[in-house]
Amino acid sequence: MALKLYDLAAEREEVRFSPHCWRVRMALAHKALEVECVPWRFTEKGAIAFSGQDKVPVLVDGDSAIADSWAIANHLEDAYPDRPPLFAGPAGRGEALFVKNWCERVVQPAIAGMIVADIHNILTADDQAYFRTSREQRFGRALEEVSADRESKLPEFHKAIEPLRVTVAANPFIGGQAPLFSDYIVFSAFQWARLCSAFELLNAEDPVHAWRDRMLGLFDGLGAKAPSAAA
Numbered sequence: 612m613a614l615k616l617y618d619l620a621a622e623r624e625e626v627r628f629s630p631h632c633w634r635v636r637m638a639l640a641h642k643a644l645e646v647e648c649v650p651w652r653f654t655e656k657g658a659i660a661f662s663g664q665d666k667v668p669v670l671v672d673g674d675s676a677i678a679d680s681w682a683i684a685n686h687l688e689d690a691y692p693d694r695p696p697l698f699a700g701p702a703g704r705g706e707a708l709f710v711k712n713w714c715e716r717v718v719q720p721a722i723a724g725m726i727v728a729d730i731h732n733i734l735t736a737d738d739q740a741y742f743r744t745s746r747e748q749r750f751g752r753a754l755e756e757v758s759a760d761r762e763s764k765l766p767e768f769h770k771a772i773e774p775l776r777v778t779v780a781a782n783p784f785i786g787g788q789a790p791l792f793s794d795y796i797v798f799s800a801f802q803w804a805r806l807c808s809a810f811e812l813l814n815a816e817d818p819v820h821a822w823r824d825r826m827l828g829l830f831d832g833l834g835a836k837a838p839s840a841a842a
């Protein structure tokens with residue numbers, strides 16, 4: 612039976628922009644597992660209540676429902692050991708947790724500060740109301756104020772991603788010669804930005820730009836072909 616993934620959708624249903632869902636899409640492609648992606652919106656909490664929580668991604672694999680992108684990656688690695696590995700063994704799994712935490716604590720908040728108003732603008736009317744209220748509570752000010760003057764935030768962002776820059780300048784991927792789940796985690800933050808917003812985060816000569824291009828081309832251009840709301 613095909614796996615089923617509840618995947619965050621914009622007003623245009625084909626635009627799937629969640630960074631946490633993208634990690635899972637890439638991980639499934641890495642393991643060459645077929646998946647049915649079910650569009651889900653922020654306000655459709657009832658549709659994923661069976662998973663015991665209220666966020667996507669949620670993966671349904673047979674009788675199991677797994678929520679949380681990290682738990683899903685671990686499930687895929689353990690349930691499909693004969694498929695290409697997502698982690699470089701147990702130590703690699705530990706190191707990938709560092710990459711996840713760095714991405715979620717440093718990279719994603721910095722990107723959110725630049726694109727949050729654009730995210731709002733691509734949602735359905737119901738989701739816009741929910742997103743504005745919940746995110747303005749989180750940021751303590753209007754979404755438009757958060758991402759105003761975003762060009763001025765780029766130098767600090769470029770400095771923050773220096774560890775990624777020197778890594779992908781030395782090797783084609785964070786995983787070394789081939790991509791691993793760590794690559795999918797960080798790539799998905801950039802994919803989120805490019806599908807929601809026309810604001811370019813990276814200079815063309817940045818090694819991170821070249822790495823993002825390599826990531827976009829994987830799995831027959833899965834990332835590159837994804838419909839964007841930012842065209």
Ligand SMILES: N[C@@H](CCC(=O)N[C@@H](CS)C(=O)NCC(=O)O)C(=O)O
Nearest residue numbers: 629630631665666667668679680681
């Ligand atoms: N730690 C979770 C985070 C999941 C998460 O924050 N998902 C967002 C979409 S990217 C969500 O579903 N948010 C629902 C909400 O804000 O109500 C994971 O990695 O899966």
